Amino acid sequence: DVKVTQSSRYLVKRTGEKVFLECVQDMDHENMFWYRQDPGLGLRLIYFSYDVKMKEKGDIPEGYSVSREKKERFSLILESASTNQTSMYLCASSLAILAGGFDTQYFGPGTRLTVL
Amino acid sequence: AQKVTQAQTEISVVEKEDVTLDCVYETRDTTYYLFWYKQPPSGELVFLIRRNSFDEQNEISGRYSWNFQKSTSSFNFTITASQVVDSAVYFCALTTLKAAGNKLTFGGGTRVLVKP
Numbered sequence: 001d002v003k004v005t006q007s008s009r010y011l012v013k014r015t016g017e018k019v020f021l022e023c024v025q026d027m028d029h030e031n032m033f034w035y036r037q038d039p040g041l042g043l044r045l046i047y048f049s050y051d052v053k054m055k056e057k058g059d060i061p062e063g064y065s066v067s068r069e070k071k072e073r074f075s076l077i078l079e080s081a082s083t084n085q086t087s088m089y090l091c092a093s094s095l096a097i098l099a100g101g102f103d104t105q106y107f108g109p110g111t112r113l114t115v116l
Numbered sequence: 117a118q119k120v121t122q123a124q125t126e127i128s129v130v131e132k133e134d135v136t137l138d139c140v141y142e143t144r145d146t147t148y149y150l151f152w153y154k155q156p157p158s159g160e161l162v163f164l165i166r167r168n169s170f171d172e173q174n175e176i177s178g179r180y181s182w183n184f185q186k187s188t189s190s191f192n193f194t195i196t197a198s199q200v201v202d203s204a205v206y207f208c209a210l211t212t213l214k215a216a217g218n219k220l221t222f223g224g225g226t227r228v229l230v231k232p
Contacts, residue, residue, distance in 0.1 A: 009159075031218070033219070035222075040224050040225075041224060042120075042222035042223050042224045042225050043161075043207065043220070043222040048219060058219060088159065090161065092161075094218070103218075104151070104163055104166055105163075105220060106163060107153070107160055107161035107162075107163075108160065109159050109160040110159040110160065112159075
């Protein structure tokens with residue numbers, strides 16, 4: 001079974017703090033993703049990575065950065081947390097399939113971040 | 117650009133009733149994939165089904181069934197004889213081969229509450 005884990009289920013931080021959210025997958029997946037989930041908006045993609053040290057902006061990258069130094073680990077960084085970043089953050093991973101294929105994304109349990 | 121609409125924000129049923137969740141999508145790409153995920157109260161998104169645009173066969177898996185109709189751009193999900201354990205938020209999602217990183221576009225989700 002695919003296993004995607006996230007470092008914390010709940011996190012409370014103060015405005016202006018630097019926040020790190022960690023995601024680890026154990027299936028040797030090339031692709032990794034960070035989403036945020038807000039009521040009524042579904043999940044929105046923040047950043048994704050298709051290889052070590054590679055990253056691409058998603059739909060809402062402002063205020064976030066990412067790091068992928070090892071294949072199994074993908075970190076989301078809030079350089080200076082703000083209250084509008086209070087949300088549920090979900091990490092996902094998938095295989096990279098060449099020649100026009102596609103593989104299912106598998107999700108971690110999520111981190112509920114509150115910024116005070 | 118892709119778009120997924122789940123018009124029902126919340127559905128409440130009594131156990132053993134059937135419930136149908138609507139999903140309407142928009143894309144200009146001819147090759148695309150549709151997904152349903154379940155998010156129970158624990159928070160983790162659980163993959164339920166994947167469908168590609170060339171396969172319009174309906175699918176049944178136990179009490180779950182899916183109806184894919186390209187003519188109406190819909191991919192509806194029915195739970196037959198609902199149970200309390202079906203209480204969750206359900207997301208419909210779309211990706212295309214042209215979407216960068218095969219990123220998923222999610223609908224806003226439908227919360228299903230099954231009462232005993």
